[in-house]
Amino acid sequence: MPSLLEVTTHFFLQVAIILVTCRLLWPVFRRLGQVQVVAIMAAGFALGPSLLGWAWPSAQEWLFPTTLTVGTATITHPNLTAIYVVGQLGLVLYMFLVGASFKLEILQSHLGKAGATSAAGIGLPLVLGGLVGVWMVGQGGYFTSKVGTWQGGLFVAAAIAITAFPMLAWIIYASGLLNTRLGTMSLSCAAVDDACAWVLLATVVATTKDTMFGAFLAIGGGLAFLIFMTLVARRFLARLNTWTPRDGDSERAGGLPVVPLTIVLLVVLVSSWFTDYVGIYSVFGAFVAGTVMPRGALLNLIRERFEPLVAYLLLPAFFIYSGLNTKLSLIFDAKVLLVAAVVLVVSFAGKFGAIGLVARWQGMSWREAGAMGALANARGLMELILLNIGLTAGLITGQLYTILALMTIVTTFVATPVMRMFERSGWKNGVVFGPSGEERRTTESRSLTD
Structure with a gap:
């Protein structure tokens, strides 16, 4: 040892x-x-x-x-x-920063469109994923003996329907789309889709333990947390913007007042703990904590100080952990490669088609709708989290883990180039994505390769 x-x-x-x-x-x-x-x-x-x-x-x-190996036992190194642990801390802090940057006013002005596209983004992929999952259970070798036919269908349905909220947030932020209708609605759809996927996962895990308590706890606890943070915690946290140090209290951490910073960190960590405890995962608690924080100089300073450390030091640890569980050699078989190809096609086409068509029906241009459909395929982080839970809970085999991890890599890899293809098409016509949709370009904007 x-x-x-x-x-x-x-x-x-x-x-x-x-x-x-x-x-x-x-x-x-x-x-x-x-x-x-x-x-x-x-x-x-x-x-x-x-x-x-x-x-x-x-x-x-x-x-x-x-x-x-310790004696005759094999334990986690x-x-x-x-x-x-470092990767989980990075995820939590990163999602808090995303929530702190979220523009709720843009979402409120397009709530109807966001609701319809969210329903499409979860509905069709769930149906397609469920059918593929049932088929895979019949093939054998992808699930453990603990998983029945309908449970396998639900697991694959959740895996295909999910959009990686943290990954999408980074892509939207780096692409300069955070304050646009496209970026806000994409994040909103991802939040709804991920929440539904986690409820499905909680249901699968709970039923393999012969109890539905986990699913009920996830739904009830998640709703209670959201209501409390929105109606109660937001009012008390608003006082942070009016906080003034007492006489002799001059403690500051990197330009940040220590007392407000401590309060913010406590809210983030407790929120993450609670949502993890009820089964909807810590990243949702951290994101909600960020959205209810009062906007102002304090929050801007926290974001400025924390973003580089979180994004480039803590968060990469999570991807390393996931990469260590992925073995591509497990799928080098004709039958398994066929399954992988089916999963890949269904995953991309289901998300892109459902969200793109409904977004267009809701009044978006073809460019904006297509870009939104492409962004929905950024599965990265959340998909890997789901797979890690499935693997550690003894629900899936290494083959299925690798198939879905490969699907995650490919769909996430193509999401940004396809989105930028639609964006460049708009640039050629003198328009950009703005808070209300496509707008005429009036000033020089960022480089599309930033």
Whole structure:
């Protein structure tokens, strides 16, 4: 068993390797029209058994050990636990920052359109995913004996219907779409779709334990949390903008007053704990905490100080953890490759078609509707979270994990280039995506490759 010093020393090396890999991959992915989060996701898989483990197995196993043998027992390696915890902290803080940047007024002005597109974005993919899941259960080899036919259908339905809210938030932010109708509605749809997917996952996990308590707790606890934060917590947190230090209280952390900063962090962490406890995952609690925070100088300063540390130091650890569970060698079989191809086609076409067509029916232009359909396929983070839960709960096999992880990589990779294809089409016609939809371009805007 390694000592605490050995775990810490090796962890520092792991983080350094992660950072170097991310920086080396970013120029390549930038030329491919991607945003940095996609390069970070790719770095996670590159350092896992699928690439580094294939090219140099001994180095990969030494750098990122996953298990440890103690006597006759095999346990999770302490360094893998450290990577997991740091990655979860990065996710929570990142989702808080996304929520703190969310423009609720834009959502309120387009609430009807957001509701219709959310329903389409979850409805059709759920049906298609359910059918594929039932078929996969019949094929055998993708689910464990704990999972029945309808449970397997629900699991794949959730996996196909999900949109990675954190991943999408990064893409929208990096693409300059955060304050546009396209960006706001895409994030709103992702939030609804992810919430539904987590309820389905909670149902599957609960029923494999012969109880529905987990599903009821997820629904009831999630609604109670949302109501409390919106109606009660928001009013008390509004006082942060009027906080003044007492006499002699001059403590500041990097320009931030310590007392308000501590309150904000407590709200984020407790919200994350509660939503994790009820079964709808910590990222939703962190996001809601960000949306109810009072806008002003304090929140702007927190975002400015926290964003670089969270995005480029803490968050990459999550992708490394997911990459270590993905083994592409498991799908190098004609039958399994066919299943992977079916899952990939159904996943992309279901999301793109359903959201794109309904968005167009709701009055969006073809360019904006197409861009929204493309963004809905950014599954990254949330899909990997779902897969990790399914794997650790003993519901799915390594083959299904790898198939869905591969689908996640491909659909997330194509989301940004397809969106930018529609965006460039608008630029050629002198329009950009704005708060009310397509607007005439009046000033020079950002580069589309930023």
